[in-house]
Amino acid sequence: MILPRFCFNLHPLSLSLSRTRSNPLLFFTTFTLHPQFPQIHKPFSSTPNMCESHKPSTVSIPSVDSADRPELYRALESSLGSKFSSEPLVPTPKPLVIVISGPSGVGKDCLIKCLREVRQNIHFVVTATSRPMREGEVDGKDYFFMSKEEFLKLVENDELLEYALVYGDYKGIPKQQIRDYMSKGYDIVLRVDIQGAATLRKILGDSAVFVFLVAESESEMVMRLINRKTESKESLLVRVATAKEELRQMKNFDYVVVNAEGKLESCVKTLESIIDAEKAKVSQRRAMV
Ligand SMILES: Nc1ncnc2c1ncn2[C@@H]1O[C@H](COP(=O)(O)OP(=O)(O)OP(=O)(O)O)[C@@H](O)[C@H]1O
CATH class of the missing domain: 3.40.50.300 (P-loop containing nucleotide triphosphate hydrolases)
Structure with missing residues (x-):
């Protein structure tokens, strides 16, 4: 007797092999009955198996040797009942x-x-600092130079990610600059x-x-x-x-x-x-x- 296998989410190979030992013909028969069974073994997936969601259609898949590629592609889509998406599988990585x-x-x-x-x-x-600009330094490139009062205003308005008093001068990281560049x-x-x-x-x-x-x-x-x-x-x-x-x-x-x-x-x-x-x-x- 051939057992209906669609409603068991078992790996077909394990099923087939155990049967082969007792009845090789049975293995052959069950395997060839449903060659297009999709995603049979899904150790990381919680997607319901085929018999719970939708059954594969009865579209026959042409031979990989004779069919042209678009034909084979379309047959696979029809068989699975949905179009293959060309959207990227992995989203653009987030800014670090x-x-x-x-x-x-x-x-x-x-x-x-x-x-x-x-x-x-x-x-x-570019760090903000209350230190006076030195010769050769460029405002906005080496540091954002500002007075102590201006710096403390940034602190008060919570505009610095982190700041410290280093050898009598304030230095701090402006949040807005980070936000602006991350958004780009x-x-x-x-x-x-x-x-x-x-x-x-x-x-x-x-x-x-x-x-x-x-x-x-x-x-x-x-x-x-x-x-x-x-x-x-x-x-x-x-x-x-x-x-x-x-x-x-x-x-x-x-x-x-x-x-x-x-x-x-x-x-x-x-x-x-x-x-x-x-x-x-x-x-x-x-x-x-
Ligand atoms: N791989 C390397 N081999 C040899 N010399 C190096 C190497 N990397 C950097 N240096 C030299 O080491 C010195 C210190 O480098 P740098 O100023 O970049 O260090 P730093 O960690 O930024 O120091 P600080 O925290 O004091 O500002 C410089 O003179 C630099 O040219």
Whole structure:
């Protein structure tokens, strides 16, 4: 006797194989009766099986060897009772907020500069500051320069995502700038110190990607600061001591990227891979600023 199989959501192979052992003819017969049975084995799907929703029509599917492709395509559509959609199966990835941090002198600025050169649709957020403009700096490019009063007005109006008083000057991240660029589909890069990253983690939680940048060793990190020749000996000592402490914060980040001596290019590639992987995630992060 041939059992009706449509009303069991069983894998046909398991059914067929068990039958084959006892009766090969039976296997052959059941298999050829319904060759167009769709999505027979769906381990991740909760879609009701065919007998609960709609049965396949009786349209016969032409041979794959002789039929032309449009004919075969249409026969598959008719057989399943619906048109195949050409809409993208995966929606456009959401804009990311990428927070880049790490101890002083590891190469954060260099990394971001290179990333902007090689990748489109990235906006590096320009920080607002109450610090006076230095020679060579450009308002709106290096910082948004403003008076303390203007800065505090932004704080009062809740227009800053995060702010801090650094060596007597205010620095803060304007929310509106992030919103504007995210609405245009840009990924957002924020460069903050370790304290700033901790504050942003509290505000944004897992909705942003937190990347910790390090040199390959402590000694290399110190050498880079020495070679940069931007610090006085006092400031050098403070920066190095702080950097050693800051390394302990690595565990609070999502990714750690090593910027090894002379390997800035490969470091940029790693960061790009992180961004690409984040964009391929099934559950996307969704930063709300
Ligand atoms: N891969 C690398 N190999 C060698 N030198 C590097 C590399 N990356 C950056 N540097 C150098 O290290 C120094 C520090 O880089 P950078 O100013 O980008 O660091 P930073 O993390 O932004 O520092 P800070 O937090 O103090 O502003 C610079 O002189 C830069 O040219």
